[in-house]
Amino acid sequence: MQIVFNNNRLSIVSQLTLAELLQQQGIAMDAIAVAVDNDIVPRAKIKDFIVQDGMVVDVFTLVAGG
Amino acid sequence: MDKMNHCNERYLRQAMLDEFANKQDILANKKVAIAGLGGLGGLCSYLLVGAGVLKINIADSDVIELSNIHRQILFNQQNVGVSKLDCAIRELKALDDRVQINSFAYIDENNFTQFSQDCDLVLDLTDNIETRRKLSKLCCQHAIDFVHTSVAAFNGIMIAFPYSDRDFIRKYGCYECLVGDTPKIKPQGITGPSAAMMASACAQLVLLLLTGNYKEAGKVYLYDLKNFSIKQAKLSPNENCPVCGGFHANSI
Numbered sequence: 499m500q501i502v503f504n505n506n507r508l509s510i511v512s513q514l515t516l517a518e519l520l521q522q523q524g525i526a527m528d529a530i531a532v533a534v535d536n537d538i539v540p541r542a543k544i545k546d547f548i549v550q551d552g553m554v555v556d557v558f559t560l561v562a563g564g
Numbered sequence: 565m566d567k568m569n570h571c572n573e574r575y576l577r578q579a580m581l582d583e584f585a586n587k588q589d590i591l592a593n594k595k596v597a598i599a600g601l602g603g604l605g606g607l608c609s610y611l612l613v614g615a616g617v618l619k620i621n622i623a624d625s626d627v628i629e630l631s632n633i634h635r636q637i638l639f640n641q642q643n644v645g646v647s648k649l650d651c652a653i654r655e656l657k658a659l660d661d662r663v664q665i666n667s668f669a670y671i672d673e674n675n676f677t678q679f680s681q682d683c684d685l686v687l688d689l690t691d692n693i694e695t696r697r698k699l700s701k702l703c704c705q706h707a708i709d710f711v712h713t714s715v716a717a718f719n720g721i722m723i724a725f726p727y728s729d730r731d732f733i734r735k736y737g738c739y740e741c742l743v744g745d746t747p748k749i750k751p752q753g754i755t756g757p758s759a760a761m762m763a764s765a766c767a768q769l770v771l772l773l774l775t776g777n778y779k780e781a782g783k784v785y786l787y788d789l790k791n792f793s794i795k796q797a798k799l800s801p802n803e804n805c806p807v808c809g810g811f812h813a814n815s816i
């Protein structure tokens with residue numbers, strides 16, 4: 499199936515979780531937020547969230563500086 | 565009458581905007597608590613007082629260092645070694661001597677009630693995720709509206725969390741839902757303009773909130789300060805959040 503990951507088309511296997519997708523893409527889970535179809539997925543849900551066909555996934559850097 | 569005309573003149577250009585016409589009395593009677601007087605809090609507080617927000621609480625425990633002043637424009641090289649609170653109070657009073665300021669050398673569970681007393685908003689402009697999580701938790705527990713703004717490298721984040729609205733929490737969650745288990749974030753580099761852009765964005769959001777001109781709910785603004793783009797996403801709650809989870813217990 500096809501998704502859009504950080505503005506690029508990507509083919510992935512079905513039943514992949516967001517956490518697995520990030521790992522495949524070489525993105526560490528430390529200071530990031532993930533949005534699927536523009537809705538933030540709370541970090542606590544990333545490991546169980548199943549990516550569906552056609553979803554648009556964006557990864558953002560979390561910052562805390564001031 | 566003279567004093568009146570003087571005030572009208574001060575805000576002339578701001579009040580030309582429909583959003584700010586006849587809003588000076590409203591702004592003058594609002595109270596905002598600002599946590600952090602670094603690259604965000606210094607300029608943000610200056611812009612808010614300049615705009616006519618005349619009651620503020622400010623909190624910071626640091627003294628001014630030479631490495632601060634490229635982005636902390638309330639301070640200059642002669643202020644190195646001086647407390648940020650003392651210097652900020654001086655600069656804000658020089659901008660408008662009517663401003664009422666309460667200052668706090670730190671914020672914890674014990675003085676939070678004092679820090680947030682009678683405040684319409686608490687601004688989290690601190691410099692680390694641990695303090696931000698604690699402050700958000702206190703605001704959520706006390707039902708106090710909270711504005712988060714953060715910046716590092718070329719990334720900025722800005723979010724309004726109106727915690728006094730329990731429906732908001734049920735629908736969008738809290739700061740803890742967003743950051744959850746994020747480990748300690750290492751300090752990164754930053755330019756003065758990056759800090760100033762986010763400080764200004766935050767002040768603008770606060771002015772819109774205080775005047776009833778901000779109608780969005782649950783939006784996260786994600787700034788790319790190098791490529792000058794702003795992305796938006798919607799917050800979602802974590803029903804098992806250790807901070808706001810209790811509010812989701814009865815939701816469908």
Ligand SMILES: [Zn+2]
Nearest residue numbers: 738741805808
């Ligand atoms: Zn929460």
